[in-house]
Amino acid sequence: MAKKTVATLQGSSKRLTKAIKMVKSPKTGAYTFVESVMSPELVNDWLNKK
Secondary structure (H helix, E strand, C coil): CEEEEEEEECCCCCCEEEEEEEECCCCCEEEEEEEEEECCHHHHHHHCCC
């Protein structure tokens, strides 16, 4: 599962988006959240990447 945050962050002159992805650990089976701040155009590629 992946979730895209609604809020966007404003940088100096760039528009940035904070994306949060839920990742399942293969060792323990527990879920962890991975956060990243990036350009809005890169969000879908980052979320689809395993």
